[in-house]
Amino acid sequence: MATSLAHAGVVTGKNAAMSPPLHMATTYTRPADGSYQEGDLIYTRMDNPTRNLLEAETGRLECHGRAVNSDTPIISCAFASGMMAVSSIVLAHRLPLKVLLPVDAYHGVPTVLRDVFSRFDVEIRTVEMSDPAAIEADLAKISVKDDVIVWMESPSNPRVDIIDISLISSIAEKSGRRVTTVVDSTLAPPTIQQPLQLGADLVMHSATKYLGGHSDLLCGVVTASPWTNRGRFIGPLIRQVQVAVGGVASPLDSWLTLRGLRTLAIRSSRQCETALLLVKYLQHHPLVDKVYYPGLEEHFGHKIAKRQMKNGFGGVFSVEMIGESYAFAFAAALTVVQRATSLGGTETLIEHRASIEPPGRVVSPRGLLRVSVGLEHASDILSDFESAMDIVQTIHGIRG
Ligand SMILES: Cc1ncc(COP(=O)(O)O)c(C=O)c1O
Structure with a gap:
C-alpha cells in the first residue's frame, strides 16, 4: 500500500x-x-x-x-x-x-x-x-x-x-x-x-x-x-x-x-511511533489520572485493536489530568505543541475537549485533553511535555 x-x-x-x-x-x-x-x-x-x-x-x-x-x-x-x-x-x-x-x-x-x-x-x-x-x-x-x-x-x-x-x-x-x-x-x-x-x-x-x-x-x-x-x-x-x-x-x-x-504511509507510521512514546511518558505521571490509547496493553480494547489495526494504533490519544485546571495549565505551558482543534496534520495539536463540545451535551471528562501527534521530532514533543508538566507542578506547588 x-x-x-x-x-x-x-x-x-x-x-x-x-x-x-x-x-x-x-x-x-x-x-x-x-x-x-x-x-x-x-x-x-x-x-x-x-x-x-x-x-x-x-x-x-x-x-x-x-x-x-x-x-x-x-x-x-x-x-x-x-x-x-x-x-x-x-x-x-x-x-x-x-x-x-x-x-x-x-x-x-x-x-x-x-x-x-x-x-x-x-x-x-x-x-x-x-x-x-x-x-x-x-x-x-x-x-x-x-x-x-x-x-x-x-x-x-x-x-x-x-x-x-x-x-x-x-x-x-x-x-x-x-x-x-x-x-x-x-x-x-x-x-x-x-x-x-x-x-x-x-x-x-x-x-x-x-x-x-x-x-x-x-x-x-x-x-x-x-x-x-x-x-x-x-x-x-x-x-x-x-x-x-x-x-x-x-x-x-x-x-x-x-x-x-502520497505521504500517508510514512506520516502515519511516524505519528503512531511518537504517540506510543508520549503515552508511555504520560501514563505514570503524578498529574495524570488516565491515558487513553489503544496501543497500551492496559486499554480495554487493546486485544481487539491488535486484531483489526495494523502498523500501529493511530496518532491520536487523550490524557485525563487530575483536574480541569491542571489540563488548562498544561496546555497553556506548551510551546512546541499548539492549542487548536482538529487532528491528523503535520503539527502536534492539543485540545481541551469539554470546552469545545456543545453546551448541554458535554461528554468528555473536564480534565481530558486530546492530542493529535504530528511530525516534529519525538524528543522535541517529549521535552515540551516534560517542561509543561514541571511548570504545572510549580504553579500548584507539587514536588516532582
Ligand atoms: C471522527 C470524525 N468524524 C467526522 C468529522 C467531521 O469531519 P469534517 O470536519 O471534515 O466535516 C470529524 C471532525 O473532527 C471527526 O473527528
Missing part, C-alpha cells in the same frame, strides 16, 4: 504527468449532434476528473489486499466535508430510520442527527457497543420494515474507544433487519485499518484529517463494500445523493487530498 500511495493520483503511460492535473472547469462542451458519448464529462457536480481520481484512489485503498470481483464497481464518493459524508449516508436511507450510535463518537455526528435529521423520521439510540447482547436486543426491538444504521467509530474521538468491527457487523447481518453497518475510520486511515475488509458495509473518513494530512483542506469520503449485499445496494444510493444533492469535494480539495495521500 505504501508503494501505491506514493503514486496516488498518477496515471502512468506515455509522457505521463507525475502530478495529477487540477481540473477547475465546471462545464464541458457538448457534441454538435447533442449526444454524449460513454465517459464524456458534462458538469462538475456529476463528474470532475480530479475528484474522480481521488475517488478511484480511496476506493482502491479500502479494498487493497483483497480481491474484488471484476464486474463489481468499487463506489467511493468524495464530499465537501466529513460532515457532508456523514449526511450523505443518512440521506441514502429510507424513513423511518433508526441510528444506533456508540457511547463515544465525534460530537458532530450526534449533533447533526439530533439537530437536523430529527426533523425527519430519524431516531438515534446510544448503545454500548462493547456489549454484543445489548446490540442484539436493540436490533430485535426494531421493526423489520425500518431502515437501520449501526454507526461505529473506532478508534473514537476523543476517547479512542475500540469497537469490534467484525463482531458488530456479523451481529447486524444476522439480525434480519435492514441494517447498514458504517465505520467512521477517520482516526485510523487505510494504512492502519480497512473496515470493509472486516465486514462493514460503508467506511467514511473526514479526509480533512489524515488523508489530507496538512490542516489545509476540508473533505469527506464514503466507500461502499463491494463484498456485502448491503454495501452493493447502498453504494449507488450514496452516489445518487452526491450527484443530486451536491456537497461534492472541490477540485482543489480533491487535488490536495491526493497530494496528502
Whole structure:
C-alpha cells in the first residue's frame, strides 16, 4: 500500500504527468449532434476528473489486499466535508430510520442527527457497543420494515474507544433487519485499518484529517463494500445523493487530498511511533489520572485493536489530568505543541475537549485533553511535555 500511495493520483503511460492535473472547469462542451458519448464529462457536480481520481484512489485503498470481483464497481464518493459524508449516508436511507450510535463518537455526528435529521423520521439510540447482547436486543426491538444504521467509530474521538468491527457487523447481518453497518475510520486511515475488509458495509473518513494530512483542506469520503449485499445496494444510493444533492469535494480539495495521500504511509507510521512514546511518558505521571490509547496493553480494547489495526494504533490519544485546571495549565505551558482543534496534520495539536463540545451535551471528562501527534521530532514533543508538566507542578506547588 505504501508503494501505491506514493503514486496516488498518477496515471502512468506515455509522457505521463507525475502530478495529477487540477481540473477547475465546471462545464464541458457538448457534441454538435447533442449526444454524449460513454465517459464524456458534462458538469462538475456529476463528474470532475480530479475528484474522480481521488475517488478511484480511496476506493482502491479500502479494498487493497483483497480481491474484488471484476464486474463489481468499487463506489467511493468524495464530499465537501466529513460532515457532508456523514449526511450523505443518512440521506441514502429510507424513513423511518433508526441510528444506533456508540457511547463515544465525534460530537458532530450526534449533533447533526439530533439537530437536523430529527426533523425527519430519524431516531438515534446510544448503545454500548462493547456489549454484543445489548446490540442484539436493540436490533430485535426494531421493526423489520425500518431502515437501520449501526454507526461505529473506532478508534473514537476523543476517547479512542475500540469497537469490534467484525463482531458488530456479523451481529447486524444476522439480525434480519435492514441494517447498514458504517465505520467512521477517520482516526485510523487505510494504512492502519480497512473496515470493509472486516465486514462493514460503508467506511467514511473526514479526509480533512489524515488523508489530507496538512490542516489545509476540508473533505469527506464514503466507500461502499463491494463484498456485502448491503454495501452493493447502498453504494449507488450514496452516489445518487452526491450527484443530486451536491456537497461534492472541490477540485482543489480533491487535488490536495491526493497530494496528502502520497505521504500517508510514512506520516502515519511516524505519528503512531511518537504517540506510543508520549503515552508511555504520560501514563505514570503524578498529574495524570488516565491515558487513553489503544496501543497500551492496559486499554480495554487493546486485544481487539491488535486484531483489526495494523502498523500501529493511530496518532491520536487523550490524557485525563487530575483536574480541569491542571489540563488548562498544561496546555497553556506548551510551546512546541499548539492549542487548536482538529487532528491528523503535520503539527502536534492539543485540545481541551469539554470546552469545545456543545453546551448541554458535554461528554468528555473536564480534565481530558486530546492530542493529535504530528511530525516534529519525538524528543522535541517529549521535552515540551516534560517542561509543561514541571511548570504545572510549580504553579500548584507539587514536588516532582
Ligand atoms: C471522527 C470524525 N468524524 C467526522 C468529522 C467531521 O469531519 P469534517 O470536519 O471534515 O466535516 C470529524 C471532525 O473532527 C471527526 O473527528
